[in-house]
Amino acid sequence: MSYAVGIDIGGTKTAIGLIDSAGVVLAKTSLPTDQSVQPDEMVDRIAKAVKELITAQNMKESELLGIGVGAPGPLNTKTGHIVKPPNLPGWWDFPILKSLSRHFDLPITFENDATAAALAEKWVGAAQDAEHFVFITISTGIGAGIYTHGKLLTGATGNAGDVGHFVIDPAGGKCVCGQSGCWEYLASGTAIARQASTLLGREVSSKEAFDLAATGDVAIKELVDGVFRYIGIGCVTLINTFDPELLVIGGGVSQVGAPLFDAIRDYVSEHALNPSGRNTTIVPAALQQDAGLIGAAALVHMTY
Structure with a gap:
């Protein structure tokens, strides 16, 4: 050993x-x-x-x-x-x-760190049988690790996978990176907490926002549904770009479970460009902490 x-x-x-x-x-x-x-x-x-x-x-x-x-x-x-x-x-x-x-x-x-986590999922996690997959972490920010043709795709300096700064909606507000409407500005755990806090006029965590949506708060549910749609848009972009057989999603936001994964699968099944891409397997990360x-x-x- x-x-x-x-x-x-x-x-x-x-x-x-x-x-x-x-x-x-x-x-x-x-x-x-x-x-x-x-x-x-x-x-x-x-x-x-x-x-x-x-x-x-x-x-x-x-x-x-x-x-x-x-x-x-x-x-x-x-x-x-x-x-x-x-x-x-x-x-x-x-x-x-x-x-x-x-x-x-x-x-x-x-x-x-997201690239390393992708390798962990390949080694002993949810992607052990995949040769082409993207690991996405959605928590404070959004990042990804890309594994294709049997190896990590890291880029020239190790920064491949900084997908949190895809622009999803230019009208969505200014991100810390200087662009407007970045994926993580709209759909990370931080983004959910920020938007829910603005709606309710008090400090709200992303977990509380999900709980409120689940118990029928109409305004918060509309917000959460919009976030899920943004996450679906990002996933379709990754599917269209890398043609993976598998998406593995981890991070704190993934802990909301079925509502998130069902929404992503529904969006991908309608909007991925390649018919095979619409059937991309989308699973929770096996490794968390x-x-x-x-x-x-x-x-x-x-x-x-």
Whole structure:
């Protein structure tokens, strides 16, 4: 049995796990992503947590195949930099691989977090039998990992799959990226909470919005139905672009379950261009909380 460390860096939390060659999480921990300190200091804390995790399993670093890192984009996997993620402003242009290498004499692999999660779904999740699929995560934002012809499609710098910034409706309001009507501005968990809060004149979470829609609040149900339609539009765009056999949808918004998936399937069955595309299989992600960890470790296990 071989082992790898997976590190999943997020805007509020960094998750760390020790994963074996069967995709089993042997041990894991997490720590707040403290943006009040310099990134190098945060990397020092991450490295310390990794070493403690390894020691607690009575292992040595030399027994590991390597370390995989998933991080939000934009990033540059060629240079090993986190470039400009909106939720990590203090980390812009930060050389994450160089910083981690101060602590470890191991191979370190680095990819966009959604790309890593797609690899996790291929390895031990919902896409094990697929050679052409798109993993979509819908939570705070919207991102995707693309797997086609038996391999990840990552692009020149590792940013392929930044689908949250497809323009869905130019009249839909200005996104943080500067464009108007981006998919994630209209249909992410953040978008649902923002729009529901405006409608009700108070702070509303995306979960509460879904609950209100389910119990018959007419205005909120209309909002949620509109969001589901926007998600369907994005899925049709991905189907028309990549011709996948499968869409795997994860992230917090996917937890609403059947209402979302039924709406997406109905929209796709009417609007995908290719008749075969209208029958694209659309399923929930199999991996939720540990997808980032397993995906980061998969970058090592599925390479070495």
